[in-house]
Amino acid sequence: MKQNKVILVSIDGMRADAFAACGHPLVEYLCKNASYTLDGRSVIPPVTLPAHLSIFYSVPPQRHGTLNNTYVSPVRPFDGLIETIKHAGKTSAAFFTWEPLRDITRPDMLTYSEFAFAYSMESADTYLTDRAMTCLRERKPDFLFLHLVETDEKGGHDHGWMSGEYFDRIKIALDNLERIIREFGDEYAIILTADHGGHDRIHGMDIPEDMVIPMCFLGDAFEGGKTLDGVSLLDLAPTIATIMGLSAVREWEGKSLI
Numbered sequence: 364m365k366q367n368k369v370i371l372v373s374i375d376g377m378r379a380d381a382f383a384a385c386g387h388p389l390v391e392y393l394c395k396n397a398s399y400t401l402d403g404r405s406v407i408p409p410v411t412l413p414a415h416l417s418i419f420y421s422v423p424p425q426r427h428g429t430l431n432n433t434y435v436s437p438v439r440p441f442d443g444l445i446e447t448i449k450h451a452g453k454t455s456a457a458f459f460t461w462e463p464l465r466d467i468t469r470p471d472m473l474t475y476s477e478f479a480f481a482y483s484m485e486s487a488d489t490y491l492t493d494r495a496m497t498c499l500r501e502r503k504p505d506f507l508f509l510h511l512v513e514t515d516e517k518g519g520h521d522h523g524w525m526s527g528e529y530f531d532r533i534k535i536a537l538d539n540l541e542r543i544i545r546e547f548g549d550e551y552a553i554i555l556t557a558d559h560g561g562h563d564r565i566h567g568m569d570i571p572e573d574m575v576i577p578m579c580f581l582g583d584a585f586e587g588g589k590t591l592d593g594v595s596l597l598d599l600a601p602t603i604a605t606i607m608g609l610s611a612v613r614e615w616e617g618k619s620l621i
């Protein structure tokens with residue numbers, strides 16, 4: 364059966380060169396079985412809330428209006444990915460380890476959602492992955508978004524980008540993604556992205572360390588081992604909509620990769 368359901372996993376703050384160098388076996392698996400890029404682009408500024416709004420609304424921060432981690436409602440609102448899924452009568456779920464991501468959609472649009480605070484336990488990433496997998500098993504949403512923040516918070520900001528602790532958190536995040544692929548990879552197209560990279564203990568600048576991210580597209584709509592050029596966060600919503608059989612919203616600026 365052709366896949367028409369999607370899981371999107373965002374590993375917060377994961378640089379493309381760190382993904383390539385981390386040594387986790389899933390990296391080789393994805394480079395062989397997914398269409399992918401190690402030269403994907405974040406948005407300016409490469410900061411968590413603006414970047415995730417650009418993922419879900421397919422426009423740069425200058426157009427959605429949130430230019431830092433404080434949400435600003437847009438002057439001219441339009442539907443993003445979650446609203447489009449809802450209006451099509453399909454179901455969506457969001458699991459996030461950073462609470463401001465509630466603003467990736469307007470209220471009353473998600474079917475299921477859960478938040479766990481990154482510092483509330485040894486690994487909120489792993490806890491939330493467990494919760495997301497339970498939702499996938501029991502509720503079978505048409506779309507599920509899983510946000511894993513600890514690479515950014517407990518790796519990059521606490522210890523520095525490219526530090527040992529940073530790589531440790533990437534490996535935990537990829538362990539979690541691997542569990543999802545193993546159990547749900549037949550039923551769902553699975554997309555991996557980061558929102559931005561980082562340098563020293565910060566991010567937010569228009570430099571390659573902050574801007575260049577890995578993006579992997581695994582599923583029957585994507586050719587395994589194919590490298591993609593010119594992909595940005597804005598392309599995620601149109602691509603996901605295409606897999607799900609939905610039309611892109613007129614205001615979206617990104618392109619479908621299918």
Ligand SMILES: [Zn+2]
Pocket residue numbers: 375376410411412515558559
């Ligand atoms: Zn981030």
